[in-house]
Amino acid sequence: MIQVFIVVIGLFTFVSAPDLPKEEIWSYIVTHIPPLFKGFITISLLAMAMSTADSALNTCSVMIAHDIVQSLQKEIFDARKLKIAKTTTLIIGLLSMMVAFKYKDLLKLVYWSLDCKVPILTAPFILAILGFRTGSFTALIGMATGLLTIVAWNIWIEPIIEIDGAFPCMLANGLAMLAAHYLLKQPEGTGWVKPDNVFRQIQQEDSRKRAERKEAIRNS
Template identity: 50%
Template sequence: MFLTKSAKVLTTFSDYAVGRKNFSTATLVATILATAFGGGGFIRTVQYVHKQGLYWIMFSVLIAVTLWITSLIAGRMKPFMHHLSIAETIGSIYGCMPRVVTAVCNVMGSIAILAMQIHVMAHAISVYTDLFHPRIMTTLATLIFITYTAWGGVRAVTYTDIFQLITFIIIIPILAWLLFQQTGKSIIEVVSLLGTQEKFQYSHVFSWSANLLSVISLGLSGLAFVISPPILQRVYMASSTMQAKKGFLYASICSLVIISFMLLVGIAVFVNAPNLPIQDVWEYIIDHIPPCFKSFFYIGFLALAMSTADSHLNACAVMVSHDIIEPMWRKGAIVSAQKLAFAQSASIIVGMCAMVLTFYCTDLLELLKLALDFSVPIATAPFIFAVLGFKGDAKTALTGMVVGALSIIVWKIWVEPTIDINGAFFVC
């Protein structure tokens, strides 16, 4: 219904990219939350809370901090509110080539995020049938969100996000409650038990170690991920900097509730099965929830993954058409209808690229690191400087981008294999 309605009013490229900037604050908060929380992130959070304990709990809370930081950034973006993407904002300060480079790198990073969500969607769909090969399920999952994202634009994405978020926030507390019921322990007993486990003890977690440094590095990279294309696209969708600031502030508060329930799921699994291998965490959960609830659980998973995937895909399509093709177009100005057609085609191509990546990499943490490596060292500094009012030229920006790209390549090849620490933040 929403796809059809959105498609009828989708007449300009601006409508496709940011809508008509008349969304209510509540709608803006809902789409921010649906974009920030993905199915891949939920799976990863539960697994690593079980494996790393307090380390990952601290890392997870940074999602709320990231949204709060975005609210501060949004308050300073008045000169850029008419833009359609982060690449356009960088281009308005540093010129055409930094704009194109930013768009290309962010598209590559978003493909990794899309691959995470496709993996979750394919798994959720495959639960209902074992008649088809997993790659067929992956293809089906990809086609689902490509279809309404490509032809519905950001309005279709936003309104489906609302229903997908509602579905998830209903299901996740029930899941946490079901798993805690199986522990047979009170909250006080659970807290006492965790206090005896080394991975949940402050003295262990805050003692200097490579593991702590690794989590800090990943957390700082995650904070820099505040400039991810779909998150900033929500700023451009707002009617004013004040609405954007309020929307992200409210979202940061609401996110603490969602994070709490996600963490409770991981803690409940640890209490029930402390020695469970990380790859078996979700199999344990599925085996220990009532059969009548499994269908609702997978629907929630599917909704959560799609809400993040469609946001990233829409942002990618906008950048390909608006920030890569248009600046390099040599046949004169591109009319809105042409840009819209390019964006719809880009949605299909980018979605398919993410699907292919899913076939070769199913490790959700590695996909997250890949996304950070593409975007954080390239675009973070130029964007922050632009928002803070620092001027520069194309040569300065491109030099910084090249140095960031070369540094992350060197880190990935020679440093990370030795110390097992992601370098996105350190070379930012």
């Protein structure tokens, strides 16, 4: 039904203004629809933005209160973590509003989001998938390295070569984590961990099912 309505709206717009440039289609639709539907569009856009924003704010507050603060301060009460999470939500929300009001270009905001996520979070995520286990302090060293590197890249390097530095800064994050892991004392059981028995059993089960599907296809 949603696809049908989209097609009908596009068809009606084309019939009403066949020579309309594609850059003016959205403004033409908004201008010529009743006020009630303008309200529906506004509510829908706000709902989509709020659903994305509150999920990101919740994730950010939990990461700071639980993952970062608790890793640095072992004995911390739940009431204090909740207070830290609320404060983090307020501060990050206000900073996000300031950034959104300053940069009107959506592509610029996308670049900002990539600069915030890729250099800081991608390297620990990939290393964890590959079986690398380390301490929380080492992970924070790598993430801080990625943050400082992307800031320095945007200030001094990107204006010269005009290349986004998310990927090189992600590599710097991973190398800093590996260097800190082997140079600093780490807890027992860290390092490169082999797949456990449960994971091997899952792989074997997947291989068996894949072979059975191939055999069934061949027989059919």
